[in-house]
Amino acid sequence: DGFCLWPSAYTNYSVKSSPWKNGEGDVVREVADACRAENMKFGIYVSPWDRHEKCYGTGEEYNDYFCHQLGELLTGYGELFCVWFDGACGEGPNGKRQEYDWERYYELIRKYQPKAVISVCGPDVRWCGNEGGFVRPAEWSVVPKRCADTEKVAAKSQQTDDAEFRQRKISAMDQDLGSREILQDEEDLIWYPAEVNVSIRPGWFYHPEEDSQVRTVENLEDIYLGAVGGNANFLLNVPPNQEGLLAEEDVEVLTKLGEKLRADFAHNIAESRTYETIKNVTSLEIPFAWDEPKNVTFVEICEDITKSQRIEKVEILIKKKETWERAGLAEAVGHKKIFKIQEKGIQGLKVRVLEARESIHIKNIAIYEENGE
Numbered sequence: 001d002g003f004c005l006w007p008s009a010y011t012n013y014s015v016k017s018s019p020w021k022n023g024e025g026d027v028v029r030e031v032a033d034a035c036r037a038e039n040m041k042f043g044i045y046v047s048p049w050d051r052h053e054k055c056y057g058t059g060e061e062y063n064d065y066f067c068h069q070l071g072e073l074l075t076g077y078g079e080l081f082c083v084w085f086d087g088a089c090g091e092g093p094n095g096k097r098q099e100y101d102w103e104r105y106y107e108l109i110r111k112y113q114p115k116a117v118i119s120v121c122g123p124d125v126r127w128c129g130n131e132g133g134f135v136r137p138a139e140w141s142v143v144p145k146r147c148a149d150t151e152k153v154a155a156k157s158q159q160t161d162d163a164e165f166r167q168r169k170i171s172a173m174d175q176d177l178g179s180r181e182i183l184q185d186e187e188d189l190i191w192y193p194a195e196v197n198v199s200i201r202p203g204w205f206y207h208p209e210e211d212s213q214v215r216t217v218e219n220l221e222d223i224y225l226g227a228v229g230g231n232a233n234f235l236l237n238v239p240p241n242q243e244g245l246l247a248e249e250d251v252e253v254l255t256k257l258g259e260k261l262r263a264d265f266a267h268n269i270a271e272s273r274t275y276e277t278i279k280n281v282t283s284l285e286i287p288f289a290w291d292e293p294k295n296v297t298f299v300e301i302c303e304d305i306t307k308s309q310r311i312e313k314v315e316i317l318i319k320k321k322e323t324w325e326r327a328g329l330a331e332a333v334g335h336k337k338i339f340k341i342q343e344k345g346i347q348g349l350k351v352r353v354l355e356a357r358e359s360i361h362i363k364n365i366a367i368y369e370e371n372g373e
Contacts, residue, residue, distance in 0.1 A: 001088070002050035006076075010068045013052045027244075032077045043082030043116070044073055048100050049090055057096025066100075067108055074112035083109050085121035123148050125195050128232060129174050133198040133223035138332040139231040140178020141309050145188035147177065178332075180312065180357070191308075193335070196227035197235035200250055206239040214249045217256045224261065229300070229338025231309070268366045269294060274304070275362040282356040288367060293345040295370035299328065301337045301351065304361040309334045313355040316341070319348035344370075 004014035005027035016023045028044070035042040048066050050056045055065055074080065085105075089097055106123060109116055119125040126147065128135060176182055183189060200220070201210050220236070227234035238254065241247050246254075270288060277284050299316050303309060309332070316328035316339050328339035349367060353360055 001047045001090070002052035002056075004069065006072065008069050008072055010065060010072075011053065028073065028077055036078070041081040042078070043080050043084060044077075045084040045086075046070060046073060047086065047088060048098065048105070049088045050098075051090070051092055054093060056092030057094055057098050059099060060101075062098050063101040063104060067104060070105060070108055071112065074109060080113045080116045082117045082119055083113065083122070084119045087121045119195060120197075124192075125233060126192050128194045128196045128227075131198055133196060133219075133226070135196055135226040135230045135232060136175060136177075136194075138176070138179065138330070139194050139334065140332055141191055141193040141231065141305070141334055142183070142189055143177045143192050144183065144186040145190045146186075148190055148192055178309075194232040195235055196223065196230075196232045197237065198223060199237040199239070200253065201237075201239065204237055204239060206241045206247060208241075211247060211249045214247075214253050217253055217260055220253070220257050221260055221264075224257075225338050225340060229336060231332060231334030231336060263371070264297060265300075265366075265368055267369045267371075269369050270365055270367040272364055272366075275360070275365065277360045279359050281359055282353075284353040284360050284362075286351040286362075286365065287348065288350070289348040290346075293347050294367075295344040296341045296346045296349065296367055297370050298366075298368040299339040299341055299349070299351070300364075300366040300368070301333050301339075302335060302363040302365075303333050304363040305335050307361040310356045310358050310360060311353055312357060314351065314353050317350040317352060318343055318346050320345055322347070324348075324350075 002013060004011060006014065006029065007016040007023075007026055008014050015021075015025050015027060018025070032042045046069075050062070050066070053062065053065060055061045074083075089100065091097055102121070106118055109118055117124045120127040126143075128139075198215075200215050201207075202213050203210070224234055238246055238250050269290070275284065275286055296318070301311075301314065303311060311333040312331060314330050314333060314337070315326055317324050318327045318341070320343070327341050327343060330337050330339070351365055353362075
């Protein structure tokens with residue numbers, strides 16, 4: 001931490017002091033340009049922890065220094081969709097720890113990149129609480145305002161990178177952040193959606209001895225279904241190797257994962273439409289039927305989150321051999337809830353909203369058929 005992958009004007013501890021491209025290179029520039037060439041959004045992860053800078057741990061002097069460098073990144077590389085912080089705050093070269101001025105950092109980002117989402121150790125997107133891909137059974141985007149308290153966010157953000165930390169599960173204390181029972185005594189609420197992040201490898205950096213330990217396609221799809229299909233954003237870390245490239249083993253898994261997801265969600269047999277109830281009507285049943293039995297793999301429900309997150313309990317019923325049975329139950333929907341069904345010969349299906357906080361606003365329901373058949 002502290003080495004700059006761009007030629008910062010405020011330190012020599014950067015790529016300009018390396019033999020790479022005779023000190024004329026800029027990794028941040030090359031990645032930003034490559035992303036835009038492929039029509040991909042570009043964001044940055046920057047750590048305030050600096051194990052090289054002598055003024056680290058001095059308070060305001062270091063915060064000035066870091067803001068200068070943050071400003072370079074915010075103003076020199078075009079539009080950023082995301083600025084990603086963790087809460088790591090170790091010792092510097094002088095053995096001191098720095099008190100970060102998070103509010104000042106956030107203000108700088110708002111000034112120069114007003115559309116950027118400040119993630120994880122930030123006010124816009126919160127961390128799910130682990131690096132193992134574990135998710136809450138009910139993930140709420142509406143949570144108590146105190147969840148965004150700067151010091152608490154930093155304290156609960158990612159701070160280490162070891163096997164024990166990466167496999168840490170969500171604690172019982174943090175298991176429920178947004179149920180009605182949790183919110184009923186809170187004075188202020190905020191919209192603070194979650195992010196699930198995990199590495200494709202055992203750690204966050206590339207090590208050749210881990211080439212055989214890349215996560216499988218099946219494991220990554222399970223995490224995807226739990227995260228994206230559980231009202232959370234999904235960040236997958238893929239570390240470059242010593243040549244600045246993604247390892248062949250990683251690329252192979254990513255390619256197959258993309259193919260698998262595209263195939264699994266290719267054939268929607270439900271009409272694309274919205275479903276709403278009038279004010280104070282907090283239950284709803286939506287039936288689907290087909291002339292021929294279907295092999296249903298997934299059911300996807302999306303709330304209209306411009307109206308907030310309202311559904312508190314929803315179930316999926318399927319009809320087989322003239323008998324109805326429950327195939328899925330959830331206590332939150334939000335942006336997206338994916339139910340893994342994997343049932344053949346389904347004659348009919350019902351989506352039943354059993355409880356909601358106010359009138360129901362469903363943006364879309366998709367029912368996916370096996371192999372598009």
